[in-house]
Amino acid sequence: MSAECKTDSSLEKILRSGQFAVTGECGPPRGADAEVIRKKCKLLKGNADAFNITDNQTSVVRMSSIASAVVMMQEGLEPVMQMVCRDRNRIAAQSDILGGAALGIKNMLCLSGDHQKFGDHPQAKNVYDLDSIQLIRTVRQMRDEGKFLGGDEIKGIPRLFIGAAENPFADPFEIRVPRLAKKIAAGVEFIQTQCIFNVPKFKEWMKGVVDRGLHEKCFILGGVTPIKSFGMASYMAKKVPGMDVPAEVLQRVKAVPKENQAEEGVKIAVETIQQLREIPGVAGVHIMAIEWEEKVGEIAKMAGLLPRPAV
């Protein structure tokens, strides 16, 4: 992979220098109080190289990803602005790409977005003018060709490091590697995967990725989520589509007393990271501690990922 950076993103610098990268996640609040983000940032700072700011995740209205990212930058952290295709057409998407870049955002994650059915406004009209692969192509064209989708020249190029998600555990499994290939053909530079609880299945997917040489065309960060409780794990196993929590993981959490389940969840996360580091082609980890930001540092430390490199 080219060592030459296309942007000023620290995440890009770390990945292109061949170091094992760590990203985290920060969900914006359901209100206009920036303090909520500042508090989360204090817990997260220094524990990863960059932090995703989710974009109305699960279709629940929250503070915008761009605004939250700006608050995060004021706290000295590097955000990854998530953008979903559900809520904006190509005009709004390109406008937000320019706006985000103008405000200093350096990383972006292109997503389809959860269906609005899951959120607090199931009556909403969804957009999907573009899909996530087409959004990748859009931002890549804006950055590298300096052109809007309509063909006009952009004055002031948005320099964003371009990411996307991939879920190796969704069906049909056999198109999950070809789908990554499509994202790479569209111009994606890094991938964060869905939470990995089923390591053997992830390995199988990674083998397909490496066999096609795709790991040399984009950086793959394995997704890790610490389990808080047996209740949370079984909810994810049963209720979250595309989430694969094997019975033995559920059993392991269930087997410990309730008050120790969180600790066990953290242990599993650390072990998962250690296993991921051994898998050829894995360039980093994405730690998603959902509403449990204080654990990111602990997990990163236990996994031997701290301190993070200064770039």
Added chain:
Amino acid sequence: MVVGERKPFDELMRMLEGHKKIMVLGCGGCVTVCLTGGEDAVRVLSSQLRMAREKEGNPLEIIEKTVERQCDPEYIDMVETLVPDVEAVLSMACGVGVQYVAEKYAGTPSYPALNTTFVGGSVKEGYYVEKCQTCGECKLYYTGGICPITRCSKSLLNGPCGGSSKGSCEIDPDVPCGWQLIVDRLKALNLMDRYEEMLSINDWRTNRDGGPRKMVREDFQR
């Protein structure tokens, strides 16, 4: 066909408040096939309305009529002599028919008895499913004859998303994942290479987004 579903009875009763004499106008086209707007449906609805209004002590006189199609002016013309005698027409056609009636009879309100639900087909009698969103630029060549715009809940052109699970869409286990169907079909046809072709960003001008659409056969415009 265009599939329609009858509106809730209470809603129809509210629409007709204040009217003493109406026409219930059926359509012999798609809505007859899907059993919601043809001659039989006209008879059933008219009886229900009469009975309900009778019960209220506020009888409603109804002229029952069904025409061949309500999406052609010539058939709408066939009730020309009857419409001046009624205070409103309750059309049992799809939204197209309701509007044709409204356009033709400017002095008489035209009300919809159905909710026009989708363009689809029948699985069996009384069971209909959506198959086409009339986007105006058919992509079925690339997708094994299964429409991603209609069958994927997010209309993804390069799907499936990460919510596809065991053949089902993330929105409901009873909704098949459109992209699972597409992939299964492409595999069966040995055309999986078409999956890796990126479907380019769509031009939605052929869809409703370009404004109301029309199709004109110039050779018929003499």
